[in-house]
Every structure is written in structure tokens, then in C-alpha cells.
Amino acid sequence: MTVRRSPFLPTYLEAILLTIYCATLVVGSLVWLFDPVARAAPYNTATQSHYANTAPSYFAKKSNVFNKFFVKQGWAWVTLSYLFFLFTHPSTGPVGSLAITSKRLRGILRYCMVTLWWIFVTQWFFGPPIIDRGFLLTGGQCDLVELADEGKVDMDNTRQFVTGVACKAVGGKWKGGHDISGHVFLLVLGSMFIFEEVLHVVSNSTRAREERTILMSDGAVKSAEVEADRDTVETSGHWTLGVKTVLGVAVLSLYMLLMTAAYFHTWFEKFTGLLVALSGIFVVYFLPRAIPALRGVIGLPGI
Ligand SMILES: CCCCCCCCCCCCCCCC(=O)SCCNC(=O)CCNC(=O)[C@H](O)C(C)(C)COP(=O)(O)O
């Protein structure tokens, strides 16, 4: 009898990806530690960045073009490239048609769940987003001392600036608490979402065929392939322009993750950014493997 791996454990390709994320954060931190130019450049702990005029590299400036137009609009890039992939890949429905097949619908559902996590963590969570709530809960606040000294603001109003955006907008400094790295969160969540959606293309078109395991309603653990239809298996390995486009977005995200790791935030803030992103991925891509009812609603990519 073959003993199959637990559905909760990552496949071979997923394990490689998780290692790459951890290695990227470690290598980035080592760059900062061993690059004499980066070490010598003054660092502002309040903004978690180097000063623009003495930044050790172009990528250490917040104004770098990839930060402004790629990361700061990151979810728009993930959304557009994923929809392009979903509606042009033969494994999800007829190519060249916008027909909403059940596979496309499930892909959109998975996208909505991941997007909801992005919204909760970075934009809004029944008020301030989770990153800002975490910052306030760990003792952080909007520091308006300089502005108060200049008579521009009343210090009694400090508590009303409960989001990082509102605080920075009035010229205050978001200081003191644990500031989960929003960049690490967005770049890991967006790229891992893309990788999870296209891994079946990679594994079906190469020798790297790998087995996702699922728990059946009778308690048996089987290969996810048992739920796949023949059409999907045959068309799954096609390297379309959509696949190359989403992978391009994911690879650029990995590069920007390395830059964030090298020049911004503390190692612990980057680590929590990684953990919060991966927890969302776990719910959408690992839980359904072990919960047949959830799998019946949102499905698995490529199945
Ligand atoms: C089954 C569940 C169903 C739930 C349905 C709800 C799903 C909602 C879907 C709604 C679709 C939303 C479509 C979103 C499209 C966009 O892309 S919006 C515009 C793009 N904006 C961005 O990409 C902004 C990205 N930036 C950030 O997140 C932050 O700036 C940052 C990078 C995290 C950094 O933050 P800083 O404050 O600058 O440090």
C-alpha cells in the first residue's frame, strides 16, 4: 500500500518556492549587513528607509520607478495579468472567448478570497487595516510633536490618526510599534498567488510532474489528479502568452522583494510580512485539499 503525503504538506515545487522566499529575505538582510556602502549610509528608523540623498543604491530610494509604478500599484498588476491568463489559457475554457466556465468562476473566487486578504491587511479591516491595527496595538502612534511645536496641530488629536496614511498625510511620523512590512506582504501574496495558479502548467509541461494530495470524503488520501477531467489534463501544460505574462509579474515581484529585504524595515517586520501573506495562501490553496466541501466550491488550480 502506498502511503501518501499529508494534503497539508507542500509539494516539491511549492517547497522550492517557500525556500526561495525565505532565502530572498535572508540574502537581502545579508546584503545590508555586509555591503559597506549600505552600512555606512544613514538610516531613518521612523520611515524605515535610507535618506533619498544618501541612499546606497537607486533601489534604496522610495522614488525608484519600479516602486512607484509596479509595487505601489501591485494589486492592479496581479489582477490584470491573472485575468489575462485565466481567460486565455485552454485549460480553463475556450480560448478567445470570455465565456464564464466553472473553472474560470472558481479561479475568480480564489482571486476574490486572496484579494479580500490583501484588502483586510493593507487597505481596510472594518476601519483601519490589519497592519495599522497591529502597529497601534503594539504601542505605535502618530507622532505629531514637531508639528505641535510649530503650532500647526493640536497634540490632543493624536489618537484620531489611526492609519499610517492619515498620519503621514498631516505630516506626522508613524512611530513606535511593530510595523509589518506591507511591501513584503504584497509581493509575497501576489507572487505566491500567481505561482499557485500556474504550477500545474509547469508540472504538466515538464518532467517535474508532482503530486498534490487531497483528502476524500471517505477519509482516503489520493492524488488530486483523480478529480481532474481529461480535457484539463491534456491542455494544462500549454505555455501561452498569459502564462509568460503572469510569471513575468511574479518574477519582478521576487526581485522587488529582494530590494525591500536589502534596504527597508527590520528583519522581524519582514518576517511577519512573509507569515501574514503565507497564512492567506494556506487558507485558499492548502485547506481545500483537506476539506472536500471547500474544494467543491473554490476548486484547485488545474483540476
Ligand atoms: C469568497 C469571498 C468573496 C469576497 C468578495 C470580495 C472581493 C473583492 C474583490 C474586489 C476587487 C478589487 C479589485 C482590485 C483592483 C485593484 O487592483 S485596486 C488598485 C490597485 N492598488 C494597488 O495595487 C495598491 C497596492 N499598494 C498597497 O497595497 C500598499 O501601498 C503597500 C504596497 C502594501 C504599501 O503600503 P505603504 O503604506 O505604502 O507602506
Ligand SMILES: Nc1ncnc2c1ncn2[C@@H]1O[C@H](COP(=O)(O)O)[C@@H](OP(=O)(O)O)[C@H]1O
Ligand atoms: N523595494 C522598495 N523600493 C522602494 N521603496 C520601498 C521598497 N520597499 C519598501 N519601500 C518603502 O518603505 C516604506 C515602508 O514600506 P512597507 O511598510 O510597505 O514595507 C514605504 O514608504 P512610503 O510609505 O513612504 O511609500 C515604501 O514605499
